[in-house]
Amino acid sequence: MSAIQIVIGALVILASIIIIIVVLMQQSREAGLSGAISGAADTFFGKNKGRTMEAKLEKFTKYFGIFFFLLVLASTILLLFLK
Numbered sequence: 001m002s003a004i005q006i007v008i009g010a011l012v013i014l015a016s017i018i019i020i021i022v023v024l025m026q027q028s029r030e031a032g033l034s035g036a037i038s039g040a041a042d043t044f045f046g047k048n049k050g051r052t053m054e055a056k057l058e059k060f061t062k063y064f065g066i067f068f069f070l071l072v073l074a075s076t077i078l079l080l081f082l083k
Contacts, residue, residue: 002082008075015068022064026057 004078005075005082008071008078012068012071012075015064015071019061019064019068022057022061026061027054
């Protein structure tokens, strides 16, 4: 096992732990369809959703998920070529 594989493996483990923590920090959306029908999205906080902590967590989760996917893809390709 090369040093690059160990480093990428450690990064994958660290990235997965960070994704788990960030997803658990997000609030659940229990309003569902009833919240959409009653117009709960038309509040002041709904209009400024991009500035809230929840929106920042969602963006971080999205971008870190893409990073995690690319990291796992790179480690798989690296593993195939180093055999």
